[in-house]
Amino acid sequence: MSGSEKQLFGLFAHPVGHSLSPVMHNRAFQALGLPYHYHPFDVSPQDLPEAVAGLKALGIKGINVTIPHKERIVPLLDELDPEAKAIGAVNTVVLSKQGRLVGYNTDGAGYVQSLLTETGVNLEQTRVLLLGAGGAAKAIAIYLIKNGCTSVTIANRTEQKAETLANHIRHYANAKNRQETNGPLTSLQVDVLSWTFLEQQGVTDYQLIINTTPVGMWPHVEQTPLALQGLKPGTVVSDIVYNPLCTAFLNNAKQLGATVHQGLGMFIYQGALAFKLFTGYDAPLDVMRQVVLKQLNLSSA
Numbered sequence: 001m002s003g004s005e006k007q008l009f010g011l012f013a014h015p016v017g018h019s020l021s022p023v024m025h026n027r028a029f030q031a032l033g034l035p036y037h038y039h040p041f042d043v044s045p046q047d048l049p050e051a052v053a054g055l056k057a058l059g060i061k062g063i064n065v066t067i068p069h070k071e072r073i074v075p076l077l078d079e080l081d082p083e084a085k086a087i088g089a090v091n092t093v094v095l096s097k098q099g100r101l102v103g104y105n106t107d108g109a110g111y112v113q114s115l116l117t118e119t120g121v122n123l124e125q126t127r128v129l130l131l132g133a134g135g136a137a138k139a140i141a142i143y144l145i146k147n148g149c150t151s152v153t154i155a156n157r158t159e160q161k162a163e164t165l166a167n168h169i170r171h172y173a174n175a176k177n178r179q180e181t182n183g184p185l186t187s188l189q190v191d192v193l194s195w196t197f198l199e200q201q202g203v204t205d206y207q208l209i210i211n212t213t214p215v216g217m218w219p220h221v222e223q224t225p226l227a228l229q230g231l232k233p234g235t236v237v238s239d240i241v242y243n244p245l246c247t248a249f250l251n252n253a254k255q256l257g258a259t260v261h262q263g264l265g266m267f268i269y270q271g272a273l274a275f276k277l278f279t280g281y282d283a284p285l286d287v288m289r290q291v292v293l294k295q296l297n298l299s300s301a
Contacts, residue, residue: 008059009038009278012051012073013066016042018218018243020292021064024271027291031284036061045072052076055095062094062278064271067214070107070135077103086172087142089135092274106273107136107266108143111240114265116147119236121208124148126236129203131155131225132212133165136240140212141169145176145188153191153206155198155226162192202230209253211239216247224249233257242267245296264292 011021017040025038041063043051048069053076055063065073070089074080077093078100084090090103115121128149130137133156141152152169156162173188193201203209203226215225221244228237237253242263250260272283 005035007036007061009036009062010060011038011040011064011066012043012048012069013040014042014044014068016040019066020243020267020295021066021271023295024268024288024292025275025278028275028284028288029279031287032279032281034279034281036279043069045069048072049076052093052101055093055101056099060095062092062274064274065091065093067134071138074103077101079103081105083108083142087135087139088168089138091135091139091270092277094277104274104277105139106270106277108139108141108146110268110270110273111136111140111266112143112147113269115238115261118265119238119259119261121236123208124150126207127151127153127205129153129155129198129206129209130212131210133158133161134212137165137212138168140210140240141165142172145169145173150187151189153193155193155195157195159192159194166190166192199227199229203228203235204230204232206235208236208238211241211247211249214241216244216249217241218243222248224252228253228256228258231256231258234259236261239263240266242292243296245293264289268292 011019013019022038022040029036045068070091073090079102081104084103084105087105090105091107092104094102096102123144130152133154154162154166169190211225213225216223235258237258238261239247239250240263241247245262245264254260268289272285275283
C-alpha cells in the first residue's frame, strides 16, 4: 500500500513537546508504506488564526488539535462535521479536495470505545462525575449520552464554565431526543458541583469518575486533580492523560480499590479515527499501540 505523493500532517498544541501523536502517526504511515510525515507545531493561542490560515498556503493536508486550541479553532474553520458541531470542539482538521478546512472530533468516540472495551461498564446504569469542562470534556460528555448515560455531574474549578457545559449537554440531548422521538427529554440529569463542595462532599455517589483535565500530565506527574474522598471499591476511575500511562490520580484510585481506566486506549482510538480521516485507510492499531508503549518505556505484557 502506498500513497501517490508526499503529504504533510501535523499537530497544533501549546506546549507540544509532551505529545506522542507524531511518533504514533509516523510509525503508522511507515507501516502502511505511505510517504507522509506528521510534524508537531507549537502554536500559541494568539498565533492560532495565522497558523490555521497557513494550512492552506502550505498545503498541509490535516492536523490534530489539542490543548489549548480545541474550542478556539472552531470559528476559524470553513466547515464542521455534524458531530464536531454538536460537541463544539475540534481535534482533527482535514483540508478537503475542494480546499476547505473541515473540522472533526474523534475524542468522544475514541474515549467511549476504549472505556467500553476495557471496562465493560453499563453506561445506562452509571452515575458519572466529569472533572473538567474543556474541549475533551465536551466530546466525552456528548458520547456518553449517545451511548445511553443519563446522569452526568460536572465539576470544574471555574464553575461558570461547568454551567456552560451542562447547558450545552442538555441542549444536545433535547435536540437528539426530539429528532428521535419528537418529544422532550425527561430522563437525563445533568448537575454542576463547585470544586470546593465536591472536595467536601467526596465522591461516594458516583460509579464512574473521569478526569478530563491535564492535571498529572508529564512532567507534573505528582499532581492529582482531586482527592478521592469516600471512593467506593469497584468504582471505575478514568484518566484521559496517557503520559504517564498510570497517573498519580489512577494510582491513588487503585490503592482505594477502584477499577482504573488509563488514557492510552482513548489516545490510540481517537488517533486511529483521525488517521482514517487523514488517509482514507484503516489505522494499524497494534502498530500504533506498540510504538506508544515503547516510547513510554513499557511493554504490552
